[in-house]
Amino acid sequence: MGRRPSNPGAIPHLRIRKRGTRSYYYYDHGGKPRKEEPLGTDYGLAIKRWAEIEREGHERPAGIITLRYVTDRYIAEVLPTKSPTTQRGNLKEVKMLMSYFDDPPCPLEAIEPQHVKQYIVWRKAKVRANRERALLSHIWNWAREMGYTKLPNPCAGVRGNRETGRDIYIEDEVFLAVWTAAEQPLRDAMDLAYLTGQRVADTLSMDEDDIRNGQLQVVQGKTGAKRRIEVVGELAELINAMVERKRRMGAITRKLITTAKGGTMSYRMLNGAFQRARVKAGVKFENFQFRDLRAKAGTDKAESSGDIRQAQKQLGHSSVTMTEHYTRNRRGDKVTPTR
Structure with missing residues (x-):
């Protein structure tokens, strides 16, 4: 058996070793001397391999079944499908x-x-x-x-x-304050998230190879919905500038969003950069979270086009009702005075 994790509730037998900014994953087989099997640096692939090892080495217990046992089986068999x-x-x-x-x-x-x-x-x-x-x-x-x-x-x-659902609408001046306080990689991420209207994870995963026939091909990670976003106007200018910056710095990744040194930008890096910029801009945490950019994009799209269905298509919602709830709760209905 492997040692008992010092972190209660941790995934059994999964060990994480930090080396600089990278995390390395191992499967702890236990024994003396302890045997640890490398699982790589990609979290998703590490969990997949962890699940395979767990399935190979565990049988259904003959005695009392605990919630821990069932949860471990769930993690091994169901979690990798998400x-x-x-x-x-x-x-x-x-x-x-x-x-x-x-x-x-x-x-x-x-x-x-x-x-x-x-x-x-x-x-x-x-x-x-x-x-x-x-x-x-x-x-x-x-x-x-x-x-x-x-x-x-x-x-x-x-x-x-x-x-109570989050109902914050990010006004342009708040966006600009944080954007101005941000470093270039975060500025690119904020602009790309706003102009495309996609979730944080989907924005980070956008790749140069996703641009085909003048369209940015997106498969939303949460729902699997597919979107083809026309690379025109401000989005075209942004992507061209991002690609040119990558070329000048000799970037080692095809991802559109990179670090200042041309490496892949992780969610943790993005979140840290956003927190620093928000503090520098004097904006409170509850008043601006990166995910709010998606709602701002949908709200602005609905108002500028005069058609809620355009926002629905951009966001990938399954119904107009969902988009109406998502946008109107943020800013409220636009109405005219009595006279």
């Missing part, structure tokens, strides 16, 4: 669930609705508690399908915390 962003989010959620339900290990059959409610009350981050409950529910349903339990889902009928 997008990298969802994987990272789910792993954080698992960490919190295990800190509550795996200390000491809780038998799956012992979990009742009252325990789920107690968890929601115990968890201080109320919105995150709702997400964690949703994941627990999904894990339980999967466990039923796989025959680990016959009991009904204990999350059914358990009310979560009330949520």
Whole structure:
């Protein structure tokens, strides 16, 4: 067996070693001397290989089945099918669930609705508690399908915390303040995210090779929706400038967004740069988050075109109703005075 992780709720047997700005992943097989199998530096591929090793080395236990065991199986078999962003989010959620339900290990059959409610009350981050409950529910349903339990889902009928959707609209002067305080790589990222209206992860993944026939080809990671964004106007000027800067610095990546040295820009790097620029600009965290650029893009698109369906197409929403809720709650309906 591998050693017990010092970080409660961590993925069993997965070890992370930091080398400068890069993270290296290993599978801890345990033993003396300890054997660690390299999984590479790509998180998604590392998790995929981790899942393969877990499937090869684990059999269904003959005794009491715990939530930890079922969750580990879920991580090994279901998590690799999700997008990298969802994987990272789910792993954080698992960490919190295990800190509550795996200390000491809780038998799956012992979990009742009252325990789920107690968890929601115990968890201080109320919105995150709702997400964690949703994941627990999904894990339980999967466990039923796989025959680990016959009991009904204990999350059914358990009310979560009330949520109010984010309704911040980023005014142009706020955008400009942070943009002015930002370094060039972040400026490029902000402009690209706004002009395309795509999610953070999708914006970071945009590649020079995605531009074909004068269109930027996008496959949204969250929904799989495909978009062909015409590379014209300000977007064309931006991309041309970004590619030229990459050429001058001898960039080693095909990604459109790069670091100041021409390397690949990770989400963590982007987030850190955005936080520094926001602080420098004197803008509060709650008043501007990078993800707000997508909503600003949709809202501005709807107003400038006079057609909410244009914003719907750009954002990749499945219905106009969703886009209306997404944009109008940010800025409000535009109306005329009584006289």
